[in-house]
Amino acid sequence: MSKTIKFKLISVFSFISFLIIWQICTDVLHLLPPYSLPSPIKTFSTFFVKISSTSPDGSVLPIHILASLQVALLGFLSGAVLGTPLGITMAWNKKFDMMVKPVFDLLRTIPPIGWIPIMILLLGIGTQAKVALIFVSSFVPCVINSYTGIKQTSHIHFWVGQTFGATNSQLLRKIAIPTALPFIFTGLRVSLSVAWMSLVAAELLAATRGLGYMIQIARTIGRADIIVLGMLLIGSIGGVLSILLEYVENKFVKGGV
């Protein structure tokens, strides 16, 4: 108990020191000019202004955040919903695996960013292209991790199931999938962070809204405060998302290892 409190105190302390050092380097010592790195105070005030201001990029901050979240979550969820069952089926069914794996292995080595040009050609620069990109980038880790997870099932556990007369589908649902669950969640976690990162990359190239777009516009007109604000928001929203996922994982994965 006291250990976790201590740990939290240290985290808070490190965070505050980071802000203080940043403040000293900028506003106090002027090591860096404000047009290249704004102070934390300046960034904070930009944050409050930008909540309700549409300049310079045409949308208020909450709209940017929502736009990014919407694309990221849509892409992530569809990647997870299709990728996880695909990985499970590949690991469970040899024939299916032999059929699908070569194609999957070829496509999975293409980095998410590499998909951007073709997505833009196919689907334009609207939401669809970005969702498709996020889908591709979260799909791959979901497949790989659920596949690996199913393969981890101990043969003794299968034996136990068989001596209890479990059917093939019971072996999958009651033994292999529970074994794979921690791996499946690893896949989801990786997917989520990859999704979030490739989203920003996509928005830098082609968008009309979203945090990446906001940063991009700020860069063209030299608004370092908005750039830094965007970066911090991307970081913290990514953090919040993974905490939420961890919460869900703790609900589902039981018994620890």
Next chain:
Amino acid sequence: MENTGTVTAKNIMIKCNSIFKTFESKDDENEVIRNFNLEIKENEFVVLFGPGQCGKTTVLNIIAGLEQSTKGEVFVNGRKITEPGPDRGMVYQTTALFPWLTVMGNVEFGPKSLGVKKKERRERAQYYIDLVGLKGFEKHYPIKLSGGMQQRVGIARAYCNNPPVILLDEPFGALDAQTRYLMEEELGRICTKEKRTIVFVTNNIEEAIYLADRIVLLTNCPTTIRKEYIIGLPRPRDYTSNDFLTLRKEITSEMDETI
């Protein structure tokens, strides 16, 4: 030797009919069982006792249907064994509990697979959890339990499915001596209360004498039956009684000749 007294075909539960087993790999053949014949009566407690690596687990796995014999067949209750099934419960050498299920979840796994209604299987699971002395631990996950407690769960899980045959593969091999004695006493108690046909594998002579109706002494690999001992000592048995110690000496010296 083959025929232990006046066994009628009717109450023979397990029959191993000249079993041979050779494991084959690419460039190697490993003959593990050579002409193994055994008949086990209903509700008999048979201990397969043999040196390490002699093939005890393989014999048990063949009876369980988890492994196929190279030659010969096994009959359980008159039916030829080709695959594992709910008529033969198994307790494994290492803990084979499902870590993602609670004690209750593990114990009720068998009846649940067979579609037994929740209320009935809960009651049954609870009965066996109590029987192995784990009352109050129903909601614990295996990782939180000691080795001895985990094997108790394994035993309860095997019993809960109500199989006529229970196969135990050195279930106490990984436990410390103290816990081991305790578990042997518990299993002895459970077996007098809940009659089943039991095949118990061990390489511990005290354990064998303490639990067995009959000890089947196995030879080294490729293994077969060397000698059988009917253990008539009254239960519960006393590890330190003279009869116990005499038997122990007799079997041990026989065993030493084997090696």
